[in-house]
Amino acid sequence: MPRHTAERLLDAAEAVFAERGYDAASLGEIADRVGVRPQAIYNHFRGKWELYVAVLERLLDPFLRLLDDAIDAPIGPGQSGASVARDIAFHARNPHLARILQYATLGGGEPLALLRERWYRPFFERALLLAPEKNAIVQKNPALLPWVITGFHSLILGYATMAPLHRELLGIDPFSAEGVARQTEFLQELLRLLNRETDA
Numbered sequence: 001m002p003r004h005t006a007e008r009l010l011d012a013a014e015a016v017f018a019e020r021g022y023d024a025a026s027l028g029e030i031a032d033r034v035g036v037r038p039q040a041i042y043n044h045f046r047g048k049w050e051l052y053v054a055v056l057e058r059l060l061d062p063f064l065r066l067l068d069d070a071i072d073a074p075i076g077p078g079q080s081g082a083s084v085a086r087d088i089a090f091h092a093r094n095p096h097l098a099r100i101l102q103y104a105t106l107g108g109g110e111p112l113a114l115l116r117e118r119w120y121r122p123f124f125e126r127a128l129l130l131a132p133e134k135n136a137i138v139q140k141n142p143a144l145l146p147w148v149i150t151g152f153h154s155l156i157l158g159y160a161t162m163a164p165l166h167r168e169l170l171g172i173d174p175f176s177a178e179g180v181a182r183q184t185e186f187l188q189e190l191l192r193l194l195n196r197e198t199d200a
């Protein structure tokens with residue numbers, strides 16, 4: 001069964017926004033990738049901004065649901081490590097997301113404001129709820145908790161954003177099962193080190 005034109009437009013827009021960012025992306029290029037005239041986009045979306053928001057909703061709403069599921073899960077050993085594994089797997093399944101976020105962050109303006117208010121403030125609030133209690137850095141200085149969260153987030157996004165370079169350096173696809181497993185193991189080991197008691 002052929003996929004609905006709106007879904008094909010979202011796929012194409014996601015790729016173009018990842019390659020060029022919001023400002024440099026054009027509806028003409030998105031339409032060309034789908035094989036429709038640019039005017040046909042308006043049958044499904046009011047314009048480039050609505051298409052951009054729809055792409056982000058499709059990518060980031062499920063990410064926030066992952067965090068909600070983690071918050072609702074019973075607290076137990078290894079919860080932080082499992083959360084990191086889910087985050088890495090999510091970005092491996094959605095490789096365009098990190099680049100779209102990078103363009104929005106570097107470009108500023110409306111795309112950054114949208115990300116900040118609609119998704120990243122809620123992300124940050126949820127992440128604070130998931131933060132490990134026995135974190136050596138945070139035990140020494142509780143004010144560093146936000147930096148621990150943003151640091152881990154940056155490690156995961158950086159891995160996804162730099163995947164083409166890492167592919168050349170490592171000799172494997174960073175999004176392959178092997179690449180994801182190694183990155184997950186590395187970050188889980190880093191979490192274990194951070195989560196030790198300060199007097200251990």
